[in-house]
Amino acid sequence: MTDLQEFRAAIRAWLEENCPEEMRQPMSEADVCWGGRNWEFHSDAQRIWLERMAARGWTVPTWPKDCGGAGLSGDQDRILKEEMTRISARPPLQSFGIWMLGPALLAFGTEAQKQHYLPQIARGEVRWCQGYSEPGAGSDLASLQTKGVDCGDHFEVSGQKIWTSYADKADWIFCLVRTEPEAPKHKGISFLLFDMTSEGVTTKPIQLISGSSPFCETFFDNVKVPKAQIVGERGTGWTIAKYLLTHEREMIGATDSALFGSDDLVEVAREALGVDEQERLDDPILRGRIADFLIDEIAFDAELARAKSWIRAGQQLGAESATLKYTGTELNKRRQELIMAAGGLAALEWDFANAAGDEKASLWLRSKGNSIEGGTSEVMLSILSKAVLELG
Amino acid sequence: MRLLSEEQTMIRDMAAGFLEEKAPVDALRKQRDNDGGYDRALTGEMAEMGWFGMLLEEEAGGVDMGAEAAGLVAEEMGRRLSASPFLSSGVMSAVTLRATGRTDWAAKVAEGSAVVAMAIDERVKHRPDAIATTAAKSGNGFVLNGAKRFVTDGAGADRVIVTAITEDGLGLFLVDPQLDGAETRDLKTVDSRNAADLRFDNVQLDGAALLALGDAAQEALDGALRVGRSVASAELVGVSKEMADRTSAYLKERKQFGMALSSFQALQHRAADLYTQIQTTDAVVAAALQAIDTGHDDAELLSRVAKAKAGKTASLAVREALQMHGGIGMTDALDIGLFMKKARACAEYLGDGECHGDWLLRQRGL
Ligand SMILES: Cc1cc2nc3c(=O)[nH]c(=O)nc-3n(C[C@H](O)[C@H](O)[C@H](O)COP(=O)(O)OP(=O)(O)OC[C@H]3O[C@@H](n4cnc5c(N)ncnc54)[C@H](O)[C@@H]3O)c2cc1C
Numbered sequence: 001m002t003d004l005q006e007f008r009a010a011i012r013a014w015l016e017e018n019c020p021e022e023m024r025q026p027m028s029e030a031d032v033c034w035g036g037r038n039w040e041f042h043s044d045a046q047r048i049w050l051e052r053m054a055a056r057g058w059t060v061p062t063w064p065k066d067c068g069g070a071g072l073s074g075d076q077d078r079i080l081k082e083e084m085t086r087i088s089a090r091p092p093l094q095s096f097g098i099w100m101l102g103p104a105l106l107a108f109g110t111e112a113q114k115q116h117y118l119p120q121i122a123r124g125e126v127r128w129c130q131g132y133s134e135p136g137a138g139s140d141l142a143s144l145q146t147k148g149v150d151c152g153d154h155f156e157v158s159g160q161k162i163w164t165s166y167a168d169k170a171d172w173i174f175c176l177v178r179t180e181p182e183a184p185k186h187k188g189i190s191f192l193l194f195d196m197t198s199e200g201v202t203t204k205p206i207q208l209i210s211g212s213s214p215f216c217e218t219f220f221d222n223v224k225v226p227k228a229q230i231v232g233e234r235g236t237g238w239t240i241a242k243y244l245l246t247h248e249r250e251m252i253g254a255t256d257s258a259l260f261g262s263d264d265l266v267e268v269a270r271e272a273l274g275v276d277e278q279e280r281l282d283d284p285i286l287r288g289r290i291a292d293f294l295i296d297e298i299a300f301d302a303e304l305a306r307a308k309s310w311i312r313a314g315q316q317l318g319a320e321s322a323t324l325k326y327t328g329t330e331l332n333k334r335r336q337e338l339i340m341a342a343g344g345l346a347a348l349e350w351d352f353a354n355a356a357g358d359e360k361a362s363l364w365l366r367s368k369g370n371s372i373e374g375g376t377s378e379v380m381l382s383i384l385s386k387a388v389l390e391l392g
Numbered sequence: 393m394r395l396l397s398e399e400q401t402m403i404r405d406m407a408a409g410f411l412e413e414k415a416p417v418d419a420l421r422k423q424r425d426n427d428g429g430y431d432r433a434l435t436g437e438m439a440e441m442g443w444f445g446m447l448l449e450e451e452a453g454g455v456d457m458g459a460e461a462a463g464l465v466a467e468e469m470g471r472r473l474s475a476s477p478f479l480s481s482g483v484m485s486a487v488t489l490r491a492t493g494r495t496d497w498a499a500k501v502a503e504g505s506a507v508v509a510m511a512i513d514e515r516v517k518h519r520p521d522a523i524a525t526t527a528a529k530s531g532n533g534f535v536l537n538g539a540k541r542f543v544t545d546g547a548g549a550d551r552v553i554v555t556a557i558t559e560d561g562l563g564l565f566l567v568d569p570q571l572d573g574a575e576t577r578d579l580k581t582v583d584s585r586n587a588a589d590l591r592f593d594n595v596q597l598d599g600a601a602l603l604a605l606g607d608a609a610q611e612a613l614d615g616a617l618r619v620g621r622s623v624a625s626a627e628l629v630g631v632s633k634e635m636a637d638r639t640s641a642y643l644k645e646r647k648q649f650g651m652a653l654s655s656f657q658a659l660q661h662r663a664a665d666l667y668t669q670i671q672t673t674d675a676v677v678a679a680a681l682q683a684i685d686t687g688h689d690d691a692e693l694l695s696r697v698a699k700a701k702a703g704k705t706a707s708l709a710v711r712e713a714l715q716m717h718g719g720i721g722m723t724d725a726l727d728i729g730l731f732m733k734k735a736r737a738c739a740e741y742l743g744d745g746e747c748h749g750d751w752l753l754r755q756r757g758l
């Protein structure tokens with residue numbers, strides 16, 4: 001056996017032994033384990049699964065060992081994912097820490113910062129939120145006004161963020177703050193980390209059209225942030241912010257239906273509409289639209305697989321993350337539109353006040369945010385036309 | 393965003409260099425204006441570089457490089473609208489001859505001394521399963537009756553591989569179009585490429601004409617279609633990329649309202665959207681070609697999705713290119729029209745989005 005075959009055999013045996021049966025079931029958004037100081041596990045199985053995986057460094061398999069990971073190579077990581085998929089094992093932990101802050105700290109953090117923050121993320125002990133958008137700074141993020149005043153050994157942060165996903169549930173925030181008011185707009189931003197229980201932080205949930213309230217208005221009133229909690233140099237926050245966004249976009253574009261808990265379009269259509277004597281969907285026009293969608297979806301799966309192998313080969317996605325973000329989110333919106341159309345009248349039964357995250361209407365409505373969060377589709381197209389096509 | 397090995401990069405660059413010199417868009421234009429058939433000397437040169445033996449084993453004079461390599465060449469052909477029987481003879485017929493063990497004719501294809509075309513369609517839409525042509529047993533051989541439409545590179549072909557129904561199910565026959573009772577009608581087509589309608593009226597075939605029968609014939613045909621679709625998709629990717637590149641360049645160069653067209657966001661976003669479509673298409677086409685080479689179960693599915701997607705994307709690319717060029721895009725002197733015609737024909741050939749979308753839904757029980 002080659003090393004990789006041995007590795008696969010060892011992983012398979014370990015997963016067989018250690019992945020609880022309950023963690024081998026299809027999941028919806030409600031089943032995600034986000035971790036954090038206040039996390040209440042949904043079951044013993046969810047807790048055990050996280051503890052066991054974290055102990056091996058497999059919540060963040062490619063991170064270095066001293067940062068809570070397992071230091072796996074690209075190939076080893078792929079094998080681990082394949083073996084988990086083989087038994088339908090759920091991801092033990094998902095978080096903004098894993099997807100976004102982690103990669104940014106690995107690239108820009110000091111040794112001390114990596115050793116301190118990354119293992120907490122890997123073990124699911126601290127849950128992070130993202131303080132980027134403000135009421136006046138959306139697509140034009142660099143115009144943000146939340147200010148950080150230099151007070152010797154700390155910054156005093158004041159201002160308002162908005163659309164901060166899970167701010168009311170998160171323990172810490174990675175936050176863009178203007179610390180150099182005199183500098184040009186892209187050169188005056190710093191990337192700060194602070195505890196959401198700090199004095200002066202308040203959050204106010206905002207309800208979405210899909211019924212849930214995952215995001216908040218977040219207010220900072222003279223919040224003291226020690227200077228050790230800055231990532232990178234003062235005024236270089238924009239570079240870090242952009243780097244982090246490429247990882248966020250890659251994640252949003254690549255998020256499979258598992259995370260969004262989506263129904264299978266073909267199954268929904270068959271169940272709701274039935275088939276004719278020739279076993280074809282009894283609605284030829286909708287059938288054509290579904291076929292057209294599936295072609296695009298399968299093609300996109302191939303694109304994602306290619307991007308993953310690209311990353312495993314040690315390449316950065318860079319502007320290509322905008323391609324994945326744009327294509328993936330526009331596809332997901334189409335998928336949810338088609339599921340609603342296939343579901344017909346039955347898909348309309350839905351209670352705003354008691355909506356569950358995995359209902360068709362909830363997912364349909366929530367999907368509309370996909371092409372807005374993490375940078376809108378229009379912003380993605382602008383990035384591509386400048387960075388790749390060099391139009392301007 | 394594709395990771396090519398050193399060898400693959402070499403194949404691509406060699407193909408680009410050769411085609412740029414010997415088979416650029418202007419060559420197709422000349423062929424159209426001079427009413428010429430294909431250029432045998434060019435086929436010979438391509439064969440010398442191994443292109444017609446990429447999918448053939450060494451015993452047949454092939455170089456056995458696989459579908460991915462053929463795709464790289466096809467993409468460069470698509471970028472230049474290179475007119476060659478590469479896809480029909482060097483890819484699909486070669487794969488069929490290999491699968492049915494006909495080293496004799498495979499060797500002629502590989503060395504470029506013979507062109508073998510595939511006669512598989514009888515209807516106006518690609519339906520290789522809808523066969524009315526029959527081959528009835530007669531002595532040692534068969535009697536062939538029927539008609540095939542739009543046989544690509546069928547005009548002047550040395551042999552055609554014909555699908556026909558026999559007592560034992562599907563049969564594949566290697567037919568000499570010069571035989572008594574066989575009639576070839578050359579067609580002029582929108583893409584100015586070689587095509588012909590064939591009729592068979594009591595054509596007597598000897599036993600050696602039979603390539604395969606029943607399941608073996610089906611398997612050989614399916615294999616040829618799978619590779620053919622994937623390589624044709626790569627050619628369409630070449631068409632799309634060329635159109636996108638030329639359009640971006642034109643937007644930067646052309647000024648209106650005192651500035652370059654490339655400064656208008658309405659055009660930037662359309663160019664960027666096209667770019668993303670091409671990326672997705674490129675990925676699924678590469679995946680299909682790889683799946684064929686590695687013998688992966690997904691090859692059939694991917695080759696169909698690739699063909700459907702590549703046709704859609706090429707259609708978008710040529711329409712956007714023409715529109716964004718404005719009035720000049722409508723002129724024959726500019727090449728865009730030629731690419732548009734190629735995209736239309738190539739999207740239709742071997743099945744369009746509806747054809748393969750229908751297959752996909754049947755697979756999924758819908
Ligand atoms: C579900 C969800 C979760 C989110 N979570 C977070 C979070 O956790 N943290 C966080 O910081 N933010 C978060 N956001 C905010 C998100 O990043 C912003 O909504 C997004 O960047 C767009 O900003 P905006 O809403 O101010 O829209 P605007 O920037 O005002 O845009 C409005 C419209 O104009 C278009 N537009 C803007 N500029 C241009 C231009 N130059 N050219 C062409 N069109 C343009 C946009 O594409 C959009 O269609 C979240 C948003 C959503 C929907």
Ligand SMILES: Cc1cc2nc3c(=O)[nH]c(=O)nc-3n(C[C@H](O)[C@H](O)[C@H](O)COP(=O)(O)OP(=O)(O)OC[C@H]3O[C@@H](n4cnc5c(N)ncnc54)[C@H](O)[C@@H]3O)c2cc1C
Nearest residue numbers: 646647648649653656657658659715716717718719720722
């Ligand atoms: C079949 C045909 C017949 C014609 N007959 C006549 C005739 O009889 N008499 C006559 O005088 N003319 C005629 N024309 C010319 C026609 O009016 C022009 O082609 C047309 O106005 C476009 O100009 P253009 O070709 O220079 O393209 P351009 O103006 O260079 O435009 C190129 C592309 O850029 C886009 N574009 C340009 N400016 C902007 C902007 N600000 N924002 C966004 N996009 C932009 C355009 O929409 C187009 O897609 C004819 C054209 C055709 C195709």
